[in-house]
Amino acid sequence: MSGNFPVIKYKPESYLSYKGRAVNMGKPVPDTEINLIFETPNQGIKYNLVKTDKDGIFVLNNLAFEDSLPFYYQINGEKASKNSTKIYLQPTFTFLPLKNNLPSNNYTLTQRSLNDTSPLEIERAVTNKVSQAFFKGKETLIEEVKIKAQKKDLTKKLNDQLSSSLFKSINETVLDFVNDNQSAQGSQNILQYLQGRVAGLQIQMQGGNYTATNRGGTMELFLDEMRVDAGQISNIPISNIAMVKVIKGNFAGSFGGGNGAIAIYTRRGGNTGSVIDSTLPSNLTEVKLTGYDKEIPFKNEIYDEESAKSVPEDKRSILYWNPYLESKTGESTIVKWYNNDDAKNFRVMIIGFDENNDLLYYNEVLK
The missing domain is CATH 2.20.130 (S-adenosyl-L-methionine-dependent methyltransferases)
Structure with a gap:
């Protein structure tokens, strides 16, 4: 209550982070610019420029993606045909040593006898494994079938294409700028356009900057699911925006504010209306990063x-x-x-x- 808060020594990590090191002939490559080209499944090609420190180290922070993410790199100043510099990456996990003794427990390991029976939970698990193998054996792979038809809900399809499971909520309002809302082009910026179009959302100008609030609480702002400030949002041409999602309350991708967020998705090729050449030069070196586990749908039917x-x-x-x-x-x-x-x-x-x-x-x- 007095306003004196303890110092947080180990701060929580935001999404995924990787530490990379550039090496040439076994020696670090210091103070060098590296072009990174990310090939995202929903948002097309993204470019990023990083610079190594004196030890050839650079860091990629706040990455949010599922399964794996391929990217390509090119060292500035190095000829593509030579390409002798290599990049090695590893997750930046922080491990804290346990300084106390392990907790005691009432269980001890004993040798099983031939007459032992498995617990009911084990029997059920084994039976489930057998059933899954049975289903797998019944599957028949057929040639690819292409169905030419228009999906009824194009906005839902766009939402599934652009947003990850972290940014989906039952309390979300989706504005589609690919198939609808063409009148938005006349607005000065996207935040100005949103004013009065979503119940409970208030957009105000304070000190030369826009603020977005929901029931008096400040909302977070995300651009392609990366947290940004209002200044970065207000400078984006509406013609480059594919979809805006207003989420009220808590959701998985939030930083803990609890007041919701405005998530803006830019046009990144594919079906979002922009034309981007996704053909990458074959002389670039490819690396894959491992992301969050991909959701496997549960078979209810x-x-x-x-x-x-x-x-x-x-x-x-x-x-x-x-x-x-x-x-x-x-x-x-x-x-x-x-x-x-x-x-x-x-x-x-x-x-x-x-x-x-x-x-x-x-x-x-x-x-």
Whole structure:
């Protein structure tokens, strides 16, 4: 209450960070500019210029991507045909040593006998593995089938293309500048255009800078899912913007503000309307970075597949999982799932937010 806060010695890391080192013939390459060309799946080609320090070290901070991210590099001043400088990267993890003794526990390792029986949880896990192998064996790969049809919701398709799972929320408003909102070109900047177009969002000019607030709290600003200030946003031509997403309340990609965010996505080739040559010179050196684990969809409609009906034994412990279940105002939300072979009771867990951004939690056993 007095305003004296403790010093945070180990600060939390923002997204992913990598430390790189440039080496030529086993020696570091100091004070050298390096061109980095990132090939992102949703936003096309991105260029970045870094400079090594006296030890040939440079750092890539605040990276947010799934699976792997390929990029190419070229040393400024070095001929492409020579390309003798190599770059090595590693994640900048911070490990803290445990200075105390390990906690004691009541379990000891013992030798198993031939008459031991496996716990029920182990048996179910083994059965699930067998079932998964059974499904895998029933799969038949066919040649690629191309369906030529227009998706009904083009805005939803654009949202799926541009935004990652970290920047998706049930309390989001999406403005599509590729298929709609063509009148926005007459506005001075994107923040001015947003004023009055999203309920609860207030855009004001203070001290020569724009501020965005929601219910009195300052909202975060993101450009292509990287945090920026209002000055960087207001200088972007609206013609270069593909989509704007206004998120209210907490979401996975937030820095902990809790007041929501405005996420702006630029046109980066593909279906976003801009024309960018994605052909990279073959003499550039390619490196791949490892990102967050890619989300694997949960198969709720498992028995819609004909091959699943002949599974020898179904012991699935999770029968239905949906991390983004949309509900409609005034209508019942119906959830359907397939039972397994031995379930008699069902534990139902529902976690979400209401229209006031208050947490909803339900955890009951249905008999």
